[in-house]
Amino acid sequence: MRLLTVVFCAVALSLGVSVMSSAAKAEALNQGPKVCSECHKDEFKIWEGTQHSKSFKEIHKSPKAKDIIAAVGGEKNMKKNEVCTQCHYTMVGADKKAEAGPSCESCHGASSEWFKIHNDYGGPTVKREDEAADHKEARIANAAKAGMLWPSDRYGIAENCTECHGLANPKVPADALSKMLDAGHPAIAEWELVQYSQGSVRHRFYPPNMTTNAEMTPPELARMFVTGQAAKLVSAATAIGKVDNPKYKEFQQKRIDLAKAALAKVPEAKALIDAPTVDNARKLVAAIAEKDLSGAVGGDLPAKGTYK
Ligand code: HEC
Ligand code: HEC
Numbered sequence: 001m002r003l004l005t006v007v008f009c010a011v012a013l014s015l016g017v018s019v020m021s022s023a024a025k026a027e028a029l030n031q032g033p034k035v036c037s038e039c040h041k042d043e044f045k046i047w048e049g050t051q052h053s054k055s056f057k058e059i060h061k062s063p064k065a066k067d068i069i070a071a072v073g074g075e076k077n078m079k080k081n082e083v084c085t086q087c088h089y090t091m092v093g094a095d096k097k098a099e100a101g102p103s104c105e106s107c108h109g110a111s112s113e114w115f116k117i118h119n120d121y122g123g124p125t126v127k128r129e130d131e132a133a134d135h136k137e138a139r140i141a142n143a144a145k146a147g148m149l150w151p152s153d154r155y156g157i158a159e160n161c162t163e164c165h166g167l168a169n170p171k172v173p174a175d176a177l178s179k180m181l182d183a184g185h186p187a188i189a190e191w192e193l194v195q196y197s198q199g200s201v202r203h204r205f206y207p208p209n210m211t212t213n214a215e216m217t218p219p220e221l222a223r224m225f226v227t228g229q230a231a232k233l234v235s236a237a238t239a240i241g242k243v244d245n246p247k248y249k250e251f252q253q254k255r256i257d258l259a260k261a262a263l264a265k266v267p268e269a270k271a272l273i274d275a276p277t278v279d280n281a282r283k284l285v286a287a288i289a290e291k292d293l294s295g296a297v298g299g300d301l302p303a304k305g306t307y308k
């Protein structure tokens, strides 16, 4: 989500003065998961089986939700409350209507600005298989510029999960996050990327076996684990300075301690541990891109049976 803001600002700057009148047009909007399902049937089916999807029909009815809303204030309907909607729903279109729980665009970026680019293989008659290599490269880069979060951006993907799951969404005032926590909103300091991404959420239908939802190899799992810890450390270190609420600080401190302990086994992570910035985290992820760290951190990986 932070990435999207940066992209939007860059576009706004390059357009200069005229942007003031067309700002609303340039804002990336969600289209909802059905639009993606037309081409991504396997991914859609998997998503439908996740808590992200099921939550839509259930969570607003929970008595706990009412208590949390009372503490935070604002709209009493959870699907309209501006604090809850940032993490719990896919708000579709310009009128921002809650149409699903967290879905495709919550993790891959609101699509209104990148959708056309994503679907253009080089002209109306060109099939994807026949797309020119340089066109494909440009299409991927341009979609990213327009706000698409590509799976190949491992750090971006991890950072995005931790914003919602670490109670550190920059779009929600830290004061509101503290009130939620005081009112009993769940906060899982142990949240870990491999455990949460390789169970119900996993969709990895990559070539050459596009019909197989591939499991990660041990080196891939180890890199995912380290990437998740890096994102967790940066998110917690950023969030902790935002409020004085003791419970919120304690939660973020616990996340910091857990992430640092995990990263201590990775020599490449030293600079990040000393200075937890996005820049250092991205450098770490780039430095380990080809490495097999399963020897260093393999023992800390969650057992497959515990995947969520
Ligand atoms: C018209 C068909 C079509 C639609 C609609 C579509 N996609 Fe895709 N998408 C593709 C194809 C084909 C690929 C395969 C890689 C490529 O050539 O871009 C792809 C690739 C992707 C990838 C990256 C895969 C990789 O290899 O890294 C993501 C993520 C993705 N789509 C997300 C979405 C989301 C989210 C939506 C809905 C907002 C969507 N797509 C809608 C056709 C589509
Ligand atoms: C920063 C993101 C974020 C915001 C903002 C947020 N939630 Fe949550 N909420 C989550 C996540 C993530 C979970 C799942 C637990 C976890 O992984 O930490 C959750 C879980 C819950 C649960 C527990 C579900 C269960 O069955 O245990 C309730 C109830 C809930 N949220 C209500 C709310 C309400 C009401 C609001 C608005 C006042 C709100 N949340 C705002 C991220 C958020």
Ligand code: HEC
Pocket (backbone or CB within 6 Å): 033, 036, 037, 040, 043, 044, 045, 047, 052, 102, 103, 104, 105, 106, 107, 108, 151, 157, 197, 201, 203, 204, 205, 206
């Ligand atoms: C909880 C976050 C999340 C949600 C929700 C989500 N994705 Fe993904 N998606 C990911 C991650 C993470 C990867 C990278 C997987 C990998 O490479 O290990 C990915 C990879 C992909 C890919 C490339 C791999 C493949 O399966 O072809 C496509 C295409 C894709 N997502 C489309 C979608 C669509 C369509 C939806 C909605 C129906 C969706 N995603 C929902 C996180 C998410």
Ligand code: HEC
Pocket (backbone or CB within 6 Å): 051, 052, 054, 055, 059, 086, 087, 088, 089, 102, 106, 107, 157, 160, 161, 162, 164, 165, 193, 196, 197, 199, 200, 201, 308
């Ligand atoms: C837009 C906010 C958001 C993003 C981004 C997000 N999640 Fe979630 N996630 C939630 C909320 C909210 C819940 C709780 C839903 C409920 O319990 O009703 C949840 C629940 C889950 C669950 C179910 C947990 C359980 O105990 O049943 C898993 C697994 C999960 N998320 C994994 C991920 C992963 C992995 C990513 C990143 C690839 C991710 N999520 C990104 C908001 C988000």
